[in-house]
Amino acid sequence: MKKIILSATALAMMAGAAFADAHGKTIRMGTEGAYPPYNFLNDSGEVDGFEREVGDELCARAELTCEWVTNEWDSIIPNLTSGNYDTIIAGMSITDERDEVIDFTQNYFPPAASAYAAKSADADLTGGVIAAQTSTIQAGYVAESGATLLEFATYDETVAAVMSGEADAVFADKDALAPTVEESGGEMVFAGDDVPLGGGIGLGLRESDTELKEKFDAAIQSMKDDGSLNELIVKWFGADAKTF
Amino acid sequence: MFEACADPSTLEGLGWLACFLTTGKHLAFYGAFGTVLLLLAITAPTALAFGFGGAMAARAQFAPLRWFGKGYIAIVRGVPDIAFFLFFVIALDQGIEYLRHKVKCPDWDQPIRQGSDFLVCQAAKMPLGNSPQWVHETYGFALAVLTFAIVFGAFAANVLFGAMRAVPRAQLETAESYGMSPRQSFWRILVPQMWVYALPGLSNLWMVLIKSTPLLFLLGVEDIVYWARELGAAKTPRFTDYPHGDWRVWYFLALLVFYLAFTRVSEIVLGRLMTRLTRGQATMAGEAQRKNA
Numbered sequence: 001m002k003k004i005i006l007s008a009t010a011l012a013m014m015a016g017a018a019f020a021d022a023h024g025k026t027i028r029m030g031t032e033g034a035y036p037p038y039n040f041l042n043d044s045g046e047v048d049g050f051e052r053e054v055g056d057e058l059c060a061r062a063e064l065t066c067e068w069v070t071n072e073w074d075s076i077i078p079n080l081t082s083g084n085y086d087t088i089i090a091g092m093s094i095t096d097e098r099d100e101v102i103d104f105t106q107n108y109f110p111p112a113a114s115a116y117a118a119k120s121a122d123a124d125l126t127g128g129v130i131a132a133q134t135s136t137i138q139a140g141y142v143a144e145s146g147a148t149l150l151e152f153a154t155y156d157e158t159v160a161a162v163m164s165g166e167a168d169a170v171f172a173d174k175d176a177l178a179p180t181v182e183e184s185g186g187e188m189v190f191a192g193d194d195v196p197l198g199g200g201i202g203l204g205l206r207e208s209d210t211e212l213k214e215k216f217d218a219a220i221q222s223m224k225d226d227g228s229l230n231e232l233i234v235k236w237f238g239a240d241a242k243t244f
Numbered sequence: 245m246f247e248a249c250a251d252p253s254t255l256e257g258l259g260w261l262a263c264f265l266t267t268g269k270h271l272a273f274y275g276a277f278g279t280v281l282l283l284l285a286i287t288a289p290t291a292l293a294f295g296f297g298g299a300m301a302a303r304a305q306f307a308p309l310r311w312f313g314k315g316y317i318a319i320v321r322g323v324p325d326i327a328f329f330l331f332f333v334i335a336l337d338q339g340i341e342y343l344r345h346k347v348k349c350p351d352w353d354q355p356i357r358q359g360s361d362f363l364v365c366q367a368a369k370m371p372l373g374n375s376p377q378w379v380h381e382t383y384g385f386a387l388a389v390l391t392f393a394i395v396f397g398a399f400a401a402n403v404l405f406g407a408m409r410a411v412p413r414a415q416l417e418t419a420e421s422y423g424m425s426p427r428q429s430f431w432r433i434l435v436p437q438m439w440v441y442a443l444p445g446l447s448n449l450w451m452v453l454i455k456s457t458p459l460l461f462l463l464g465v466e467d468i469v470y471w472a473r474e475l476g477a478a479k480t481p482r483f484t485d486y487p488h489g490d491w492r493v494w495y496f497l498a499l500l501v502f503y504l505a506f507t508r509v510s511e512i513v514l515g516r517l518m519t520r521l522t523r524g525q526a527t528m529a530g531e532a533q534r535k536n537a
Contacts, residue, residue, distance in 0.1 A: 025366055026374040036483045043484055044268030067377060082334055082362050156477035160490050183480040206361045
């Protein structure tokens with residue numbers, strides 16, 4: 001046992017010495033991979049979606065080598081702060097609570113509406129049971145709305161809860177719900193009014209990573225300036241989506 | 245994967261299913277079964293070794309070693325698995341990085357803890373930030389094996405400690421009267437006879453270990469339960485060539501069959517092992533074997 005640790009450490013140190021001179025550090029991009037169209041795993045098991053394209057473009061502009069990793073939404077912030085990856089790019093809205101723990105770049109997706117989806121348009125949104133994903137701004141909103149909050153680890157499970165009748169409605173980003181509602185064949189409809197939440201979506205970074213933050217901020221600005229960011233938003237979210 | 249699968253929307257029935265079940269995502273799912281089996285194959289003997297060491301330490305004449313053995317058993321058995329998995333792994337990982345940091349970056353002047361951030365120099369990262377993804381995965385897997393081995397080792401230590409005490413005292417006294425040293429009587433008399441007392445407890449542990457592999461996902465290792473959930477979730481045509489409804493029940497049914505079959509095979513193997521270990525022992529089952537022979 002001791003030998004295993006020792007030899008593993010020795011091996012790691014040798015490997016470290018060999019790579020120590022290499023510049024250009026790889027930036028590890030942490031995402032959830034279960035929130036289409038922002039990010040999801042495609043049929044071949046790779047990260048795909050709006051954020052994949054934006055992230056790859058940002059890395060190219062900032063001249064960074066990037067690598068994609070997936071992590072469960074629930075533990076996505078602790079794993080960033082302990083250094084398992086360097087950015088969170090997972091449809092994470094900029095909020096004051098999160099800003100106390102991590103840093104955000106400027107938003108790459110404008111402040112968007114959240115919406116309720118239910119089996120019927122007259123679902124009880126204030127007194128019923130509402131499903132939302134754990135530790136999202138939507139979950140926080142539902143908790144304060146007076147409705148009974150039913151939390152799930154993934155977006156899929158929140159939708160499944162409505163389909164099975166466990167919850168009266170699901171509350172999530174409207175852009176994530178739109179494809180689900182459109183392709184449910186009328187089984188699910190939007191209910192109630194849209195609710196504007198959050199300050200848009202930004203890349204999450206460690207508070208100490210100011211250099212990386214500047215690089216990404218500049219890259220996002222350049223994508224905003226030449227309109228390429230808007231093109232990607234329209235490509236993934238449709239012509240009606242809010243752009244910059 | 246196959247040429248026929250280039251346009252899945254034209255496929256139907258079995259052809260569609262064959263293509264669907266061979267997507268890259270499904271191959272990762274099948275690979276995850278291998279991950280789980282490999283984890284069990286490495287963890288079980290490692291945990292047994294930890295358990296044996298722990299039991300020996302808990303029986304030691306030398307007091308500090310005995311305290312260490314008993315403390316290990318008591319503390320690890322008392323802490324909930326999930327807390328141990330979340331806390332211990334992060335602490336171990338940061339501990340390794342801290343030591344490497346001290347060795348490799350002696351002239352680093354910034355604090356390592358800044359608020360909630362844990363910062364070490366790039367060269368001290370474990371694994372290195374620029375190493376490929378498989379290195380990160382292997383490292384995560386190794387941490388998982390070590391954590392599993394420590395947790396299950398404590399339970400195994402308790403089982404073995406009890407089994408060692410269950411060996412009839414007369415056997416050891418006979419060994420002493422033959423002039424064997426404590427070390428000799430331990431290895432020649434006690435250890436060969438204790439397995440038969442330990443096996444029921446150890447086989448329980450093995451069954452629990454089989455079923456606790458979903459804890460792997462807490463450590464960032466994508467196991468079969470993660471993939472079953474991901475693959476079974478409803479998919480809309482916009483984001484996949486193979487849209488389907490909520491199929492989680494089928495995937496979890498497949499997992500159920502896998503775990504039940506695995507449990508059954510384990511039971512058969514453990515039953516045979518028990519028969520083998522009972523042979524010639526001074527127990528009721530051993531006596532029954534002798535009479536039937």
